[in-house]
Amino acid sequence: MKTDLNAYGLTERIAQLAATEPTLTLARVTEQHRETYQVISATGPVAAELGGKFRHATKVATDLPTVGDWVLTTVSPDDQLAVIQQVLPRQSVLERAAVGKTGAGQLIAANVDTIFICMSLNANFNGHRLERYLTMAWDSGAVPVVVLTKADLCADVAEKLAALADVTLGVDVITCSATTGAGVADLRAYVTGNQTVSFIGSSGVGKSTLINSLLGRETLVTREIRTDDKGRHTTTARELLRLPSGGVVIDTPGMRELQVQGGDLTKAFADITALVGQCKFRNCTHQTEPGCAVQAAIAAGDLNAERLASYRKLELEMSYSDMSARERENAKIQRFFGGKKEMKQARNHMQQIRRR
Structure with a gap:
C-alpha cells in the first residue's frame, strides 16, 4: 500500500x-x-x-x-x-545548545511551520523562561504560538495573561485545558493540509496530553504529576505523527534546561528593539548614557527593568555561544576586570587584604 x-x-x-x-x-x-x-x-x-x-x-x-x-x-x-x-535543505530548524556542551548545537526538529510553546498556568508559569523559548523559536524560521495549559487549575488567568503582555508581543496566545477540552479547537486550526507543528516546553506541562487530544486517541503515554508540575519526562524520543484531520505534529521531550544556541532578539524583544533605535547614541549600552530611550521608558513605567535584564542576559549568552572555551574565559575576564593585567592586580589586592 x-x-x-x-x-x-x-x-x-x-x-x-x-x-x-x-x-x-x-x-x-x-x-x-x-x-x-x-x-x-x-x-x-x-x-x-x-x-x-x-x-x-x-x-x-x-x-x-x-x-x-x-x-x-x-x-x-x-x-x-x-x-x-x-x-535536503531545511525550511526551518529548531535548535538549542547541548546541555553540558556550551557552544555545541542540539537539533530538536526540522521543517516545522508552527511551534507551540507550552507553559502551564500553575507552578510552571515563568515569563523569563518563555522569553528564552520565544528567542529560540523566532530564530528557527518557524512561527511561534504560546500555549498556556492547565487553565482549569488557575484561578487568575486574566492576571497571568496581563503579566505576559510584553513577552508575547506579536505572538498568538492560546489558553487551553486538556481536561475540559477548552482551546483544543484553536490548536487544531493551525494544523491543516500539509502543515507541520511541533510542541516544546518543560516536562510535565501537558504536551503529550494535548497531542493525544489532536490525535483523537491515547497514542502518547502520559503520566499523572503533582500540582507543582514536578514530574518525570513522559516523552523520551522525538516523534512525528500524522493527524487524522490533516497535517503532522512533532512531539519532543521536556526540557529541564534551556540554553539558547542562537536567537532573534529583534522579534522576541520587539519592544526593546524599537526603543534602542530611538537612543541618542548608536553604541548606547542603556545604562547611564544621556538620551537613552530604554532607560527613559523604564523611568516612565513603560518598560519593566526585569525585561531589560533578561534581554541583556540572553544577548550576552548568545555572544558566548560561538566562542571556544578559551575565548569565553577571556571574554568574561575582559567583562569583569577589563583585561588579564587588571585581573592579576585585583587578585594580588585581595591576597594582600587576606594577609592583614
Missing part, C-alpha cells in the same frame, strides 16, 4: 529537490533513537541508518538528520532498511 507523502508535509519545494536525484528515494524522518531512525517513504515506514559516506562527510552534529527532516535514501531489496545518503 502506497503512502501519500503530501499527508506527511511534502511541499512542492521538497518534491523538486528530490526530483534532481531520481535514483534515490525520498523519505521523511519520523523518529530518532541515538544511532538509528525511522523514516516514511512512498512505500511506507522503514528503519533507517546513516550511510557511511554521509557519516564520514558530516562535520558537525547539526548536519545529521533530525525528526522532520526530508532525506534521500537507498532502500534494501527487501524494503527492510533505508540508508540515508543526504539531508
Whole structure:
C-alpha cells in the first residue's frame, strides 16, 4: 500500500529537490533513537541508518538528520532498511545548545511551520523562561504560538495573561485545558493540509496530553504529576505523527534546561528593539548614557527593568555561544576586570587584604 507523502508535509519545494536525484528515494524522518531512525517513504515506514559516506562527510552534529527532516535514501531489496545518503535543505530548524556542551548545537526538529510553546498556568508559569523559548523559536524560521495549559487549575488567568503582555508581543496566545477540552479547537486550526507543528516546553506541562487530544486517541503515554508540575519526562524520543484531520505534529521531550544556541532578539524583544533605535547614541549600552530611550521608558513605567535584564542576559549568552572555551574565559575576564593585567592586580589586592 502506497503512502501519500503530501499527508506527511511534502511541499512542492521538497518534491523538486528530490526530483534532481531520481535514483534515490525520498523519505521523511519520523523518529530518532541515538544511532538509528525511522523514516516514511512512498512505500511506507522503514528503519533507517546513516550511510557511511554521509557519516564520514558530516562535520558537525547539526548536519545529521533530525525528526522532520526530508532525506534521500537507498532502500534494501527487501524494503527492510533505508540508508540515508543526504539531508535536503531545511525550511526551518529548531535548535538549542547541548546541555553540558556550551557552544555545541542540539537539533530538536526540522521543517516545522508552527511551534507551540507550552507553559502551564500553575507552578510552571515563568515569563523569563518563555522569553528564552520565544528567542529560540523566532530564530528557527518557524512561527511561534504560546500555549498556556492547565487553565482549569488557575484561578487568575486574566492576571497571568496581563503579566505576559510584553513577552508575547506579536505572538498568538492560546489558553487551553486538556481536561475540559477548552482551546483544543484553536490548536487544531493551525494544523491543516500539509502543515507541520511541533510542541516544546518543560516536562510535565501537558504536551503529550494535548497531542493525544489532536490525535483523537491515547497514542502518547502520559503520566499523572503533582500540582507543582514536578514530574518525570513522559516523552523520551522525538516523534512525528500524522493527524487524522490533516497535517503532522512533532512531539519532543521536556526540557529541564534551556540554553539558547542562537536567537532573534529583534522579534522576541520587539519592544526593546524599537526603543534602542530611538537612543541618542548608536553604541548606547542603556545604562547611564544621556538620551537613552530604554532607560527613559523604564523611568516612565513603560518598560519593566526585569525585561531589560533578561534581554541583556540572553544577548550576552548568545555572544558566548560561538566562542571556544578559551575565548569565553577571556571574554568574561575582559567583562569583569577589563583585561588579564587588571585581573592579576585585583587578585594580588585581595591576597594582600587576606594577609592583614
